[in-house]
Amino acid sequence: MAPTSLRQIMQEIQVADYALHAAFRIIANGEMSSEHVAAFLDASVRRDRMMAKIFSYVAELRKQKAYAVVDAHRNGNGNH
Numbered sequence: 001m002a003p004t005s006l007r008q009i010m011q012e013i014q015v016a017d018y019a020l021h022a023a024f025r026i027i028a029n030g031e032m033s034s035e036h037v038a039a040f041l042d043a044s045v046r047r048d049r050m051m052a053k054i055f056s057y058v059a060e061l062r063k064q065k066a067y068a069v070v071d072a073h074r075n076g077n078g079n080h
Contacts, residue, residue, distance in 0.1 A: 006057065009050050016047035 023040035026032055032040075 006054065009053055013047055013050050013054075016043045016050065019043040020047065 019039065020043050023032075023036060023043065026036050027040075
């Protein structure tokens, strides 16, 4: 995942968060209709999927860094 892709996903998450907060306000006011429920659920699912992409990306980066440290130690260069 390129940094621009990461930024784009983060922006999409912000948009989904805005939609979720709007839905929360609608729910709080007791004005939830069936179309609001569908929009709320869609925003929740989209946000969760995007967050999963980011967490997977970060986990992969950490794994690569850990492997690089192990390789550096194996090669006698423990400065990494």
